[in-house]
Amino acid sequence: xxxxxxxxxxxxxxxxxxxxxxxxxxxxxxxxxxxxxxxxxxxxxxxxxxxxxxxxxxxxxxxxxxxxxxxxxxxxxxxxxxxxxxxxxxxxxxxxxxxxxxxxxxxxxxxxxxxxxxxxxxxxxxxxxxxxxxxxxxxxxxxxxxxxxxxxxxxxxxxxxxxxxxxxxxxxxxxxxxxxxxxxxxxxxxxxxxxxxxxx
Amino acid sequence: xxxxxxxxxxxxxxxxxxxxxxxxxxxxxxxxxxxxxxxxxxxxxxxxxxxxxxxxxxxxxxxxxxxxxxxxxxxxxxxxxxxxxxxxxxxxxxxxxxxxxxxxxxxxxxxxxxxxxxxxxxxxxxxxxxxxxxxxxxxxxxxxxxxxxxxxxxxxxxxxxxxxxxxxxxxxxxxxxxxxxxxx
Amino acid sequence: xxxxxxxxxxxxxxxxxxxxxxxxxxxxxxxxxxxxxxxxxxxxxxxxxxxxxxxxxxxxxxxxxxxxxxxxxxxxxxxxxxxxxxxxxxxxxxxxxxxxxxxxxxxxxxxxxxxxxxxxxxxxxxxxxxxxxxxxxxxxxxxxxxxxxxxxxxxxxxxxxxxxxxxxxxxxxxxxxxxxxxxxxxxxxxxxxxxxxxxxxxxxxxxxxxxxxxxxxxxxxxxxxxxxxxxxxxxxxxxxxxxxxxxxxxxxxxxxxxxxxxxxxxxxxxxxxxxxxxxxxxxxxxxxxxxxxxxxxxxxxxxxxxxxxxxxxxxxxxxxxxxxxxxxxxxxxxxxxxxxxxxxxxxxxxxxxxxxxxxxxxxxxxxxxxxxxxxxxxxxxxxxxx
Ligand code: SF4
Ligand code: SF4
Numbered sequence: 001x002x003x004x005x006x007x008x009x010x011x012x013x014x015x016x017x018x019x020x021x022x023x024x025x026x027x028x029x030x031x032x033x034x035x036x037x038x039x040x041x042x043x044x045x046x047x048x049x050x051x052x053x054x055x056x057x058x059x060x061x062x063x064x065x066x067x068x069x070x071x072x073x074x075x076x077x078x079x080x081x082x083x084x085x086x087x088x089x090x091x092x093x094x095x096x097x098x099x100x101x102x103x104x105x106x107x108x109x110x111x112x113x114x115x116x117x118x119x120x121x122x123x124x125x126x127x128x129x130x131x132x133x134x135x136x137x138x139x140x141x142x143x144x145x146x147x148x149x150x151x152x153x154x155x156x157x158x159x160x161x162x163x164x165x166x167x168x169x170x171x172x173x174x175x176x177x178x179x180x181x182x183x184x185x186x187x188x189x190x191x192x193x194x195x196x197x198x199x200x
Numbered sequence: 201x202x203x204x205x206x207x208x209x210x211x212x213x214x215x216x217x218x219x220x221x222x223x224x225x226x227x228x229x230x231x232x233x234x235x236x237x238x239x240x241x242x243x244x245x246x247x248x249x250x251x252x253x254x255x256x257x258x259x260x261x262x263x264x265x266x267x268x269x270x271x272x273x274x275x276x277x278x279x280x281x282x283x284x285x286x287x288x289x290x291x292x293x294x295x296x297x298x299x300x301x302x303x304x305x306x307x308x309x310x311x312x313x314x315x316x317x318x319x320x321x322x323x324x325x326x327x328x329x330x331x332x333x334x335x336x337x338x339x340x341x342x343x344x345x346x347x348x349x350x351x352x353x354x355x356x357x358x359x360x361x362x363x364x365x366x367x368x369x370x371x372x373x374x375x376x377x378x379x380x381x382x383x384x
Numbered sequence: 385x386x387x388x389x390x391x392x393x394x395x396x397x398x399x400x401x402x403x404x405x406x407x408x409x410x411x412x413x414x415x416x417x418x419x420x421x422x423x424x425x426x427x428x429x430x431x432x433x434x435x436x437x438x439x440x441x442x443x444x445x446x447x448x449x450x451x452x453x454x455x456x457x458x459x460x461x462x463x464x465x466x467x468x469x470x471x472x473x474x475x476x477x478x479x480x481x482x483x484x485x486x487x488x489x490x491x492x493x494x495x496x497x498x499x500x501x502x503x504x505x506x507x508x509x510x511x512x513x514x515x516x517x518x519x520x521x522x523x524x525x526x527x528x529x530x531x532x533x534x535x536x537x538x539x540x541x542x543x544x545x546x547x548x549x550x551x552x553x554x555x556x557x558x559x560x561x562x563x564x565x566x567x568x569x570x571x572x573x574x575x576x577x578x579x580x581x582x583x584x585x586x587x588x589x590x591x592x593x594x595x596x597x598x599x600x601x602x603x604x605x606x607x608x609x610x611x612x613x614x615x616x617x618x619x620x621x622x623x624x625x626x627x628x629x630x631x632x633x634x635x636x637x638x639x640x641x642x643x644x645x646x647x648x649x650x651x652x653x654x655x656x657x658x659x660x661x662x663x664x665x666x667x668x669x670x671x672x673x674x675x676x677x678x679x680x681x682x683x684x685x686x687x688x689x690x691x692x693x694x695x696x697x698x699x700x701x702x703x704x705x706x707x708x709x710x711x712x713x714x715x716x717x718x719x720x721x722x723x724x725x726x727x728x729x730x731x732x733x734x735x736x737x738x739x740x741x742x743x744x745x746x747x748x749x750x751x752x753x754x755x756x757x758x759x760x761x762x763x764x765x766x767x768x769x770x
Pocket of ligand 1 (some may be wrong): 310
């Protein structure tokens, strides 16, 4: 019996996923766990789709999208870093494609990727430090407000509680995946259920 | 379902043959009729479906006024702010026969309460300015217009030397077009 | 000469940074930003030893327009027009990715006919994109005539798309919930004819170019992209399928109604420029087949959902709209904060990832082969710079 891709990810030791939405598994990581998880997901042969950042009240949210060449499903890594210390380890030693994506995030937000080979401006003029996508205090929104079911923590939490949260959610994950809440077509929901049962 | 194929390999003989096959194709095309159009002696045939800048649509019964109800939604929807409505406010006496209408009774009462002798303000479209320099032909204005007062023109021969030439008054354009069509 | 400041003689920021790592007795040159083979304003700094490339570094940003910032200041429908400008060759795929993301947020249901219309137009657009790539790539390799054939045929497809969309290149045709205009009989008949016509043209292309010995020598065994490398750089689309991976979103996660059609995903295992070339040539044939099937089973009905919200205000949350474009996986990540303006829009451009491996793949190759590799990656610069 083949494991479903979410189980595979969980079994491989990528920290338990905290949210599954229409074929998307979301992992909220802390920056010190990031490299570990990225290495594991590379071992699972996922490819890097993109790295992006966004500005929230709580800090900069880095979003890493991974998908697989053969299997369906998208894995999302989320890392929240504070505005005061916008530092995150670079994943470019595993995924060289991230070099440019990370440079782009530095251009737009001024985030520093530690261990990046060459963090020079990529798209914007090198002479100025513009950071055009930073939001002003008034237009910043709360991260938890937009992603209420994403249990995100900036300070390192006690490890047991996080595991519990993951364990509790796994039955719900499947349910929500089957529902395919965001899909716009009935047709596709059927497909997805078919895929699920085929994999199970 | 699908197979991962191998790229076909070529022997030298096949390679040399391929050169002649290619020459044959070129030779065949050499004697085929020309497919390009020699402008301005000829015109391409697809101009009717060209979607140029927007135009105002006249009312059916009154070709000199547009269907526009001055709601301003098109100007709001436009991503590049190219539309500007120049509206003149004019005070007009309410026409006497309006009072005779039975359904306007309640309205009349309301106006009578708030301002007894207030004249009605009519908004008149003086000009409908389109800055075509900025227009991206996205069609948002046409889609949002509630009364279908905008349409795309098929004006493909548009050229000018200055930016000002591309700032149109669509109302004037519409009237000129109507005049031309009625006289001609 | 005396008027130049010392710094200017040293080149700009990127040249100076590049020069710092140079070896002795090597030549550093700029390829681009105005180079015929870069198809737009892409600049690549090369360090050459004789004819061999030791190091290459693409310099981006010459047509950067900050599309992502624009997304944060415009309303949802207003941003639609931007999509055609990101990738002007496969504009409809970008349209689709964006409307898909917003439809996911709004949980909008797209009428069946609209899905068919989207498939037909998107595939037609894919053919035009591949035709232009075909002509332009061969132009890079020194063959002048193919682009004439390619353009003549592309012209027909663009005339067809003009009938319904009104534009020729930067389409803004899809909208949330459907498409802005229904197909006309003229379009349907024309498309049927076009499919028949293209089926006669593709063998001609094969005779004229694909089998040609000279082309084979320019593309065979050039620019090997292994699967592992593709994974690390996030290469998708025909470039990936040329490395022997049958990854195509139309098959892997069939969006819209792609699961109803019978088509192949061409893939070749050689990982070189020839494999990528052949994938695209085969793909055109598959697109024709999809169009024919879609037209045959085109249902009647509306092309917009009956009830549309007056103001597009998606609920809070995020969505990732993915579509298989002519160059790979197009992804648009929209974060909504519940207002009429997106909170954050991230565009995942396939060419961006595809080009990022150039530094690695071009190590130690001939300069002339670099042109061949660049062309075989099918880059669209506005998409890279966004
Ligand atoms: S087509 Fe688009 S850009 Fe042009 S005027 Fe209308 S809304 Fe504005
Ligand atoms: S949306 Fe239509 S009716 Fe409203 S102002 Fe514009 S043209 Fe006039």
